[in-house]
Amino acid sequence: MNRTHYCGEVNGKQNNGEAVTLCGWIQRRRDHGGLIFIDLRDRTGLVQLVIDPDIAGDYFVLGEKARPEYVIQVTGKVSLRPEGQENPNLATGDIEIYITEMEILNEAKTPPFLIEDNVDCDENVRLKYRYLDLRRPELQKNMKLRHDLTMKIRNYLDKSGFWEIETPMLTQNTPEGARCFLVPSRVHQGEFYALPQSPQLLKQMLMISGMDKYFQIVRCFRDEDLRADRQPEFTQLDIEMSFVNREDIMSLMENMMAEIYRDLMGVEIKTPFLRLTYADAMERFGSDKPDLRFGMELKDISDIAKESNFKVFAANVEKGGVVKGINVKGGEHFSRRELDDLTKYAGIFGAKGMAWMVVIGGEDKVKSPIAKFFTSEQIDAILERLSAEKGDVLMFISDNYETTCNVLGNLRNEIAKRENLIDPNENNFLWVVDFPMFEYDDEEQRYAAKHHPFTSPMDEDLDKLESHPDEVRAKAYDMILNGVELGGGSIRIHRSEVQSKVFGLLGLSKEDAIENFGFLLNALQFGTPPHGGIAFGIDRMVMLMTQRKSIRDVIAFPKTQSAACLTTNAPGAVAPKQLRELGLELRKKDEE
């Protein structure tokens, strides 16, 4: 092969008159009988080839044989196009290449869909033929950006003194957290490795080893249900540092993001990012990953509602619940049907109902099914609390604190989407900090770690660890971009006795703690430096940078919602011999 140029890089200014050799795929062939045009494609773009029988000679018949997606190599002369024949839609549209030699390197079956951007094609088909889908310029561009991003990250962390260290994929299963993928051991029959959900404990042990600053761009696995932004295997930027506090890590990371966005997106990002406590984020935005590209903050009207004659509200506040509302500016255009629809939407997140008021001004002030339960003074107070003006619509949810915030947080996002309140080109970064250490798991009837059980409690809350675990805050932080959690981390527990205590609070008996995490508790006793870290979802990051709605668009070979790979047909059955070697036997379906 003696390719001299890529298709998209041939250039009228530099290459005019030059003989070039190009390789690529045929995008399209336009056969005029006596003259054939071919658009040749490689990962850099398209260029037009001209096959003129007077110049191409015997190669003309190859042009007649050529079909879309055939792989060809051509040699020809770069020429400026005749006056008026330039194609402004093509980067190389000012030139074309007169073929003097041509070879069909490989023929191709007709592809099931057209290889070009914005093809409307069932995702089933696209995933089955993923290698063809990946030929589309858009997906190639996404892969390139992903490459640029990881190169940038490696470069930034290298110059900041980090070492990239690999941790094992075949590792120990631990309880807590997501479901693991298990790998049966042949040598140790009846025992299993687990694929890592994250290298958390291993990177902490690297700190004990004195590696000081570690990072890894690493595949992680979680056997949980999928979403548009969730895959069972995903790539994480994993970071851990010794002798640092929260602020050290956060500033290093926001500088990294600023550099990434400046160099890859041409966007200046202001640092430091806004820091919002978890409590404030929930109170004001109803979410621990608030989208701050628009307002519509949640307002508490429990005190007013409590005095009203609206029993649903008053009774709820009486038994410890709250009433909160949002103001949809100029929302009076919502029809009754749309309001019903939003009520239904609120129901998805557990709301038992949604009350609303349309602000109409005048004597009645508001139009609302619940207006009659409020005095004129109470209505005034509500309007003032929510800064309401004529034309606004107020929506209220009443439930326990968590549900109320969560429902309104989701409503807030949904309405912003419907009302077009979001500038898609804005990049709004922030940190959410001071997460609660624990959350109560109703199903398991015990506390569970909100972040993970290795997160350090805040020093000032240490004495509440046993008396009021629900009030203990953690040295944890999440980086949020446009309402999406990009990454999260924490300062870790570096003292064995604190770690034991936390395990105890999580309902782990001493024996269980030793059985599952004994290696960590042991290691913590051999001189563990204070340390902390963070992990970012690389896939999500690329998804946001490319403004895609699905993480699948930035992963070369993604899985479907049922965790299958349509390209390779994984997962698949295995031969009985393989099972025997592993000491495994499959239960028959009807024995379940």
Added chain:
RNA sequence: GGCGCAGUAGUUCAGUUGGUUAGAAUGCCAGCCUGUCACGCUGGAGGUCGUGGGUUCGAACCCCAUCUGCGUCGCCA
């Protein structure tokens, strides 16, 4: 596990109240065509209506089950 949407030609879709031989566009194949760039013109081939069952004289259409994909809640330390 729950809720919702979709499945008809290679692809994207239409298909009326259940009624003749299931259509269109595009792609594909063949012929013609020397300035196209979504080339054009003429002709042609192409269907397990996701699958299984049921209702009916008759089902792409109605009913039940099931599979696949997508979105979402739960779940995701």
